[in-house]
Amino acid sequence: MKSTSRFIPHIVFVLLSLGAGCINGVLGTGGGLLLTFIISRSLRGKGYSPKDVFVCSMTAVIPICVFSLFTYPSKLAPAPGELIGIVLPAAAGGLVGAVLSDKLKTVILQKGFALFVIYAGIRMLLH
Secondary structure, three states: OHHHHHHHHHHHHHHHHHHHHHHHHHOOOOOHHHHHHHHHHHOOOOOHHHHHHHHHHHHHHHHHHHHHHHOOHHHHOOHHHHHHHHHHHHHHHHHHHHHHHHHHHHHHHHHHHHHHHHHHHHHHHHO
């Protein structure tokens, strides 16, 4: 028989993950932030670094974004030519960023990400 103390946190993480998907679907963003928190708490004390947690959350965000993409009205999507002009440079930037992130200290990545989120939040509030 399963221990209640282990079962309850699992249900909490499942519900929080469901919430992360809903947030991403409604807002088009933000699910990854919540997933990073969820994954960091579920992997705490198991020997994973903050970079490992970030990779896990990015992996979880991919299907969330794909499902969210299919729920938006197609008339709002960019034309295929415009999409290629956005996706290919973004993918190249992601590759460069992944290489750089492996060379930077975790504390620099955490503080840089925090500043980026604060900046984006302020811009959203002002517009």
